[in-house]
Amino acid sequence: MNIAISTSTQTQRRSILVTGGAGFLGSHLCDRLIAQGHDVLCVDNYFTGHKKNIEHLIGHPRFEVLRHDVTFPLYVEVDQIYNLASPASPIHYQHDPVQTTKTIVHGAINMLGLAKRLRCRIFQASTSEVYGDAIVHPQVEGYWGNVNPTGPRSCYDEGKRCAETLFFDYHRRHGLDIKVARIFNTYGPRMHPDDGRVVSNFIVQALKGEPITIYGDGSQTRSFCYVDDLIDGFIRLMDTPDGVTGPVNLGNPVEFTMRQLAELTIEMCGSRSALTFLPLPQDDPRQRRPDITLAQQMLGWQPTIALREGLRHTIAYFDRLLSGQEVNA
Ligand code: NAD
Ligand code: UDP
Ligand code: UDP
Numbered sequence: 387m388n389i390a391i392s393t394s395t396q397t398q399r400r401s402i403l404v405t406g407g408a409g410f411l412g413s414h415l416c417d418r419l420i421a422q423g424h425d426v427l428c429v430d431n432y433f434t435g436h437k438k439n440i441e442h443l444i445g446h447p448r449f450e451v452l453r454h455d456v457t458f459p460l461y462v463e464v465d466q467i468y469n470l471a472s473p474a475s476p477i478h479y480q481h482d483p484v485q486t487t488k489t490i491v492h493g494a495i496n497m498l499g500l501a502k503r504l505r506c507r508i509f510q511a512s513t514s515e516v517y518g519d520a521i522v523h524p525q526v527e528g529y530w531g532n533v534n535p536t537g538p539r540s541c542y543d544e545g546k547r548c549a550e551t552l553f554f555d556y557h558r559r560h561g562l563d564i565k566v567a568r569i570f571n572t573y574g575p576r577m578h579p580d581d582g583r584v585v586s587n588f589i590v591q592a593l594k595g596e597p598i599t600i601y602g603d604g605s606q607t608r609s610f611c612y613v614d615d616l617i618d619g620f621i622r623l624m625d626t627p628d629g630v631t632g633p634v635n636l637g638n639p640v641e642f643t644m645r646q647l648a649e650l651t652i653e654m655c656g657s658r659s660a661l662t663f664l665p666l667p668q669d670d671p672r673q674r675r676p677d678i679t680l681a682q683q684m685l686g687w688q689p690t691i692a693l694r695e696g697l698r699h700t701i702a703y704f705d706r707l708l709s710g711q712e713v714n715a
Contacts, residue, residue, distance in 0.1 A: 401425040401463070405456050405497060406470035408435030410576045411511070411569075411613065415468060416440060418617050420449055427464060431455040433489075434473045439576050442714045456493035457485075460500055466624065467508040469497045472546075474513075476539065476667065477582035483541035490545030491552070498556045507563040509624050510553050512633060514570040514674055515543040524641075524675040527568070527633050537669045550633065557631060565623045565630070570637025570676045574613030574696060575703035575713065585610060588648055589697075589704045592655035602666030604645030609675045611638035612696030615689040622685040630684065637676035638689040647693075654697055 402419050406412040407428030412435065419426050425448045428440060432453065443449040454460060456471045472490050473479040479486045494510070501508040517525045518533030533543045556562040573585035591598050619636040642650075645661075652659055681687045706713050 399423050400465040403427045403464040403467045405429045408440050412470045413439035414613050414617050429454045434478050457488045459496050470511040475581040475583045479542040480538050486541040487545040491548050494549040494552045502560050509565040512566050512568045513546050516547050519671045523673050524677040526677040534669050539669050563628050566632035568633050568635045571608045572611045572616045588651040592651050592657035592659050597662035598648045598659050600663050605643050607641045607643050607673045609638050609641045612691035615691050619687045622687050634680050635676040639678050641675040
């Protein structure tokens with residue numbers, strides 16, 4: 387991994403806290419911030435994250451890790467906060483739903499309290515799940531959503547909605563400089579092979595020659611953003627002037643059915659896996675695609691990596707991982 391300071395992206399050196407920094411997105415964000423010349427404090431309780439994701443940064447003079455659960459107060463001194471701590475895959479966030487809500491809501495309160503004391507800018511990793519099983523398509527930021535408040539996904543969806551409320555109340559009451567991103571399905575290297583998300587499941591199954599598990603009839607849609615594009619969006623949003631708060635959708639607007647994704651994955655892995663159809667989980671959104679007009683106008687951002695190219699990198703990662711090779715060097 388090249389962690390030299392990139393001159394083209396070098397900005398004022400800051401001390402930046404990344405909660406959930408040992409996770410899939412958090413570890414890529416830590417890499418990018420270190421490459422930009424910042425000091426990074428990665429905070430994680432390793433619930434779904436892994437030391438392996440940040441191993442290559444350990445020992446770097448501008449990188450520090452703290453094992454900490456964001457449901458407890460945190461007293462550190464930083465210039466910016468990216469709040470990513472939260473399980474993200476349905477099997478993990480449903481494993482202990484009360485803890486999920488606590489992490490998202492108490493975690494937001496603690497990080498907002500920290501930002502308020504430090505008078506520093508704070509970014510929230512919100513989600514397309516705030517739109518629930520959307521009846522407006524594609525989803526625009528002005529749509530208030532169609533969320534079941536009492537179902538198995540509610541701990542996450544309602545937790546993230548409450549976190550957005552907290553961010554905007556701290557902004558209105560305390561003048562906090564907030565940046566709220568609504569992230570749509572993102573994939574790439576360092577997704578956990580067992581976390582149950584569709585891209586990692588399909589790739590691992592295809593590489594092992596196991597049946598590809600399609601939930602429902604596979605006609606439900608998602609739009610998949612490659613991680614590098616998403617991290618660009620994070621940084622562009624964080625670097626907007628005071629007063630630009632979002633929420634802003636970040637995702638790739640090209641929509642696929644899960645059946646199309648399965649077929650593409652099988653083809654790209656050169657696999658002979660068969661398709662197997664399992665029951666559709668309760669409240670599984672039927673259709674999801676971001677309207678990214680706001681991100682295009684406000685951030686000059688849009689994804690540049692098509693699904694085929696992103697899958698190529700991700701398949702190569704899982705191929706190395708499954709054959710026991712070094713993946714993050
Ligand atoms: P991930 O599970 O890989 O990372 C989450 C990280 O948060 C892990 O390292 C985990 O150990 C840590 N964490 C969980 N609870 C914690 C706690 N109480 N205290 C400290 N750390 C804790 O998931 P990800 O895909 O990297 O998601 C990162 C963020 O982005 C999450 O907030 C998620 O809701 C959001 N998001 C992700 C996607 C996506 O497609 N990947 C989509 C929408 C939103
Ligand atoms: N907090 C923190 N670090 C700080 C400041 C605050 O973790 O540096 C936490 C603290 O637990 C507090 C929460 O953030 O309960 C909210 O802080 P705020 O000042 O908004 O409200 P308080 O509860 O202190 O009135
Ligand atoms: N899915 C699937 N097979 C799997 C895992 C997921 O068909 O092995 C489906 C799932 O039902 C959903 C879509 O793929 O319709 C995306 O699921 P994921 O858990 O990745 O994300 P989310 O539902 O949070 O968008």
